[in-house]
Amino acid sequence: MLKEPKKAAQNIIAIVYDFDGTLSPGNMQEETIFKAYGIDKKRFWARSQALVIRRGYEKTLAYLKLLIDDPVFRKRPLTKRKLREFARHVPYYPGVDGGYFDQLNAFIKSLPEVSEAGITLEHYIISSGLQEILEGVSIRKYFKKIYACEYDFRGGRPVFPKLVINDTNKTQFLFRINKGKLKLSESINEHMPETERRIPFRNMIYVGDGITDVPSMTVIQKAGGYAIAVYDPARRVPRAVKAMVAEHRAEHFAPADFRSPSLFVKILRQTLKKIIASIVYRSSADRSSDWVRRHM
C-alpha cells in the first residue's frame, strides 16, 4: 500500500464580497458617520486626499487618521458603541437584506449532489471600510468572517488603526480563506500544498464593483476561481465595469440586484453549479485513485 497523502476535503465553496458599491450603494462612512456628525463628504475626502498628496499618507490610513484627529472627532470621538449603532443606517442593494442569503443557502441545499458530496457554502466580506460598522449590520449572521479596517479602542475610543485593508492587501485575506487560517495571528507565509488548502481558489467566487477589486479578482481568476462585477442598478454600466470584463478581470457583470431571479442571481447559481460539478467530479476521481493506492 502506498502512503496516503495529506488532503483537505475541499468541498467548501466561498463567496467573497466587497461591501461598498457591491452589497451597499455608496460608502458606509458617508451613510453613517458623516450623516450623524453633519460632515460634508466632499470636504472630508478632499482633506483625506490632501494627506495623501502633501504628506505621503496611504489612502486608507489617511481617512482612518481623520476619523480620530479631525477637530469634530476630537470633540466628539467615535466609539465602538456609536459605530455599531450607525450600522442600522447602512443601506443595501435590493434583496441583500430581503432573503438573498437564505434563498441562496436553500438553493445549494436543494441540489442532490450537494448533500452526497457534503458540500457547504460560506460567505465572507473583505472591505476597506470599518469593522465596527460591519459587525453591527443586520446581515452579519450570514458571514463566516468579515475583514475590514480595525481600530485599537482604548476606553471605547479609537486611538490607532490596528488593521488597514486597502485594494492591494485585500488579496492577503483571500489567502487566509484559501488556507483556512482566518485568524490574523496565524501566519500564512509558509507554503501549504494545494491539496491541504481548506478552500481552493477554484471553489471561490469574488463579487466586487470597482477598480479597487481588480487585484482580488486577478488573484482568484488566475488561480481558477470566478469573479463577478456588479454595478448600481439605477445607473448605466460604468466604464470601470466594462474595463474589468474587457481586460478579463471578471467573466460576468450584472446590476447589483440580489432578488431572485435577477441576472446576478442567475449568474451566481450557474457558477455555483459549475463549481459543484467540479467538486463531485474530483471526489469521484479521488475515490478511484484511493482504491488503486490501497490495492497496489
Ligand SMILES: [Mg+2]
Ligand atoms: Mg467597492
